Amino acid sequence: MQIGLLGKANVGKSTFFSAATETPVQIGNFPFTTIKPNIGVAYVNTTCACKHFRIEHNNPLCISGIRFVPIKLIDVAGLVPGAHEGKGLGNQFLDDARQAEALIHVVDISGSTDIQGQQISVGAHDPNEDIKFVEEEFDLWFKQILEREWQKLSSEIDKKSTKPVDAITERFSGLGVKTHHVHHVLQNLNLLNKKPKEWNSSDLVKFAQMLRKNTKPMLIAANKADLCEDLGISDEIHKNRDIVNCSAETELVLKKAAKANMIDYIPGNEKFVLNKNMNMSSAQKEALKLVENVLSKLNSTGIQTALNYTVFRTLKMIVVFPVEDETKLSNKDGGVLPDAKLLPDNATAKNLAEVIHQDIAKGFLFAVDVKTKQRIGADHQLKHGDVIKIVSSLSRG
Numbered sequence: 001m002q003i004g005l006l007g008k009a010n011v012g013k014s015t016f017f018s019a020a021t022e023t024p025v026q027i028g029n030f031p032f033t034t035i036k037p038n039i040g041v042a043y044v045n046t047t048c049a050c051k052h053f054r055i056e057h058n059n060p061l062c063i064s065g066i067r068f069v070p071i072k073l074i075d076v077a078g079l080v081p082g083a084h085e086g087k088g089l090g091n092q093f094l095d096d097a098r099q100a101e102a103l104i105h106v107v108d109i110s111g112s113t114d115i116q117g118q119q120i121s122v123g124a125h126d127p128n129e130d131i132k133f134v135e136e137e138f139d140l141w142f143k144q145i146l147e148r149e150w151q152k153l154s155s156e157i158d159k160k161s162t163k164p165v166d167a168i169t170e171r172f173s174g175l176g177v178k179t180h181h182v183h184h185v186l187q188n189l190n191l192l193n194k195k196p197k198e199w200n201s202s203d204l205v206k207f208a209q210m211l212r213k214n215t216k217p218m219l220i221a222a223n224k225a226d227l228c229e230d231l232g233i234s235d236e237i238h239k240n241r242d243i244v245n246c247s248a249e250t251e252l253v254l255k256k257a258a259k260a261n262m263i264d265y266i267p268g269n270e271k272f273v274l275n276k277n278m279n280m281s282s283a284q285k286e287a288l289k290l291v292e293n294v295l296s297k298l299n300s301t302g303i304q305t306a307l308n309y310t311v312f313r314t315l316k317m318i319v320v321f322p323v324e325d326e327t328k329l330s331n332k333d334g335g336v337l338p339d340a341k342l343l344p345d346n347a348t349a350k351n352l353a354e355v356i357h358q359d360i361a362k363g364f365l366f367a368v369d370v371k372t373k374q375r376i377g378a379d380h381q382l383k384h385g386d387v388i389k390i391v392s393s394l395s396r397g
């Protein structure tokens with residue numbers, strides 16, 4: 001599971017990345033601070049199964065019944081118009097985005113950075129322009145790849161009479177394109193029964209656009225929302241796009257203050273609690289006052305919301321808790337609810353076994369839904385929050 005952070009220079013991608021991963025990366029107010037893609041571990045969160053069973057357990061990823069599940073986050077170099085033609089760090093940027101299953105487009109919603117990433121006064125730039133150009137760059141990139149391959153691909157399909165769905169999927173698998181994506185797009189555009197040789201250029205453009213939307217879904221993180229007088233512009237965009245208001249800088253301050261024991265803060269929360277036993281300088285107190293103001297305006301910093309939205313709503317993933325001992329809810333070492341796995345929402349008990357270990361899957365006998373104590377078969381579809389014991393004739397390794 002990988003999510004890519006993208007956007008033009010200076011919108012706060014690296015700040016978002018640091019806040020979400022706590023990895024110290026270079027943060028600076030000039031273009032191309034991030035030269036090499038940074039890959040880090042961030043977390044989505046959901047209710048832990050310990051709540052259902054009303055038990056307490058010691059797991060560093062469960063804080064007061066909120067379970068944090070790791071995902072990979074990629075911070076990629078800033079994007080400029082013309083990137084698909086290699087402008088800026090163009091092709092490198094687009095290549096990095098290949099690995100991502102979904103993207104978070106970080107936008108400066110306060111309008112205080114121009115298209116090149118230079119700082120200007122609040123409201124001087126229209127963030128809609130950024131949304132437009134980034135989507136266009138992606139569409140053009142997909143179209144370019146399609147066009148480059150099209151001649152060969154369509155004549156191959158014609159000669160060998162392979163199914164277009166299979167041939168197209170195979171050729172574009174490097175972009176994270178799966179059979180169901182291609183089928184869905186072809187069906188929607190009424191192209192399922194049209195020979196690729198007979199496609200016109202408009203078919204190709206539409207196909208590229210829709211394939212991009214389906215394989216690289218994008219959430220807009222309306223960052224620097226703390227600088228906005230009001231958030232009307234974001235509400236306006238919300239009419240046709242998925243968008244979450246964010247303040248990456250505020251989240252970073254909160255994470256750092258929590259790390260230094262000055263506050264208690266659960267990422268995603270609307271509040272933090274001051275640690276009365278810590279001595280703080282007046283500057284630190286002042287910074288936390290500002291943070292309080294931002295939180296009261298935005299409800300939360302939006303960083304956790306953006307990650308959760310991408311994984312649970314855009315990608316429709318579910319969290320399942322595998323256990324080996326269904327009475328103790330533990331693994332062999334006695335760790336209670338030791339694991340939380342992210343799975344697609346149509347995943348079966350067998351799929352969970354595959355994620356745990358190939359041998360467990362090979363020897364799959366049956367599984368137990370620990371919440372209902374019912375025996376389930378290999379094809380049983382799992383739900384978000386399920387606690388599952390797999391019974392296998394083989395053990396791992």
Ligand SMILES: Nc1nc2c(ncn2[C@@H]2O[C@H](COP(=O)(O)OP(=O)(O)O)[C@@H](O)[C@H]2O)c(=O)[nH]1
Pocket residue numbers: 007008009010011012013014015016026027028029030031032033034078223224225226227246247248249250
């Ligand atoms: N006011 C405000 N400034 C931010 C926020 N996020 C980032 N910044 C500032 O924007 C500038 C660029 O941030 P950076 O993360 O390096 O941007 P990148 O080029 O997109 O990676 C830095 O000065 C950050 O401190 C935010 O949420 N609010």
Ligand SMILES: [Mg+2]
Pocket residue numbers: 013014015032033034
């Ligand atoms: Mg950066």
